[in-house]
Amino acid sequence: MLLIHCPYCAEARPEVEFAYGGQAHxxxxxxxxALSDADWEQYLYIxxxxxxxxxxxxxxxxxxxxFFNAVRDTVTDKFxxxxxxxxxxx
Amino acid sequence: xxxxxxxxxxxxxxxAADLHLPTQPFSAAGxxxxxxxxxxxxxxxxxxxxxxxxxxxxxxxxxxxxxLDGVIKLGPDEWLALLPAGxxxxxxxxxxxxxxxxxxRAVGFTITGPGAAALIATGCPLDVERMAPGRATRTLxxxxxxxxxxxSETAFRVDCWRSFAPWLWAALVAGxxx
Numbered sequence: 001m002l003l004i005h006c007p008y009c010a011e012a013r014p015e016v017e018f019a020y021g022g023q024a025h026x027x028x029x030x031x032x033x034a035l036s037d038a039d040w041e042q043y044l045y046i047x048x049x050x051x052x053x054x055x056x057x058x059x060x061x062x063x064x065x066x067f068f069n070a071v072r073d074t075v076t077d078k079f080x081x082x083x084x085x086x087x088x089x090x
Numbered sequence: 091x092x093x094x095x096x097x098x099x100x101x102x103x104x105x106a107a108d109l110h111l112p113t114q115p116f117s118a119a120g121x122x123x124x125x126x127x128x129x130x131x132x133x134x135x136x137x138x139x140x141x142x143x144x145x146x147x148x149x150x151x152x153x154x155x156x157x158l159d160g161v162i163k164l165g166p167d168e169w170l171a172l173l174p175a176g177x178x179x180x181x182x183x184x185x186x187x188x189x190x191x192x193x194x195r196a197v198g199f200t201i202t203g204p205g206a207a208a209l210i211a212t213g214c215p216l217d218v219e220r221m222a223p224g225r226a227t228r229t230l231x232x233x234x235x236x237x238x239x240x241x242s243e244t245a246f247r248v249d250c251w252r253s254f255a256p257w258l259w260a261a262l263v264a265g266x267x268x
Contacts, residue, residue, distance in 0.1 A: 064165035
């Protein structure tokens with residue numbers, strides 16, 4: 001079973017308690033109407049698909065309920081670090 | 091009105107019979123399962139724990155997973171209060187706190203006996219044996235979300251949303267029967 005460290009609960013918890021939330025650190029443009037179609041497409045749809053370190057959002061859905069960010073290696077599926085939402089990317 | 095044969099387990103005149111739950115406790119070797127009688131449940135949310143504590147006039151546990159006088163800290167800004175039936179809390183109107191009566195939302199079971207931790211481990215992915223007495227958390231039993239509270243080495247309290255309760259009871263009894 002994959003264990004994920006929840007930075008709020010400060011415990012390693014089973015993966016089934018968590019929900020994946022997509023790529024992390026994507027800031028919504030402050031003024032969407034000022035964006036070109038290409039830029040808006042970039043924001044809405046274009047995501048990284050790295051082989052290796054990936055910054056992603058997770059939610060401890062069946063635990064504390066909070067979103068947090070994680071760095072996971074997409075090759076080994078190992079979580080390098082998890083940290084509260086709002087903090088700078090690790 | 092509920093009578094002795096159909097004990098009242100949640101307000102809004104919901105009885106064990108309404109939920110198709112058994113009205114008798116279940117006992118097996120080293121295990122005893124029982125419904126918790128009706129009680130007041132409050133969902134408490136606030137960014138400022140001090141303001142919330144002052145609003146409801148009760149101390150709140152500080153650390154996620156800790157319990158204090160029937161109040162469980164579920165998340166950074168979320169608590170669940172399990173209080174005697176009929177207890178009410180001030181709602182804190184106008185304040186940046188959320189105090190919501192959710193008494194009818196859930197049904198509680200107690201699981202006691204030397205085999206209690208092993209029974210919960212049949213469906214719960216947590217390392218139940220390592221959970222310290224007095225700790226509580228939201229988690230899963232199979233696919234059903236539960237609030238699991240270890241009240242002592244051999245006594246657990248499980249709360250789940252009431253529509254899941256008949257299935258959860260059946261799953262626990264099946265686990266207890268081996």
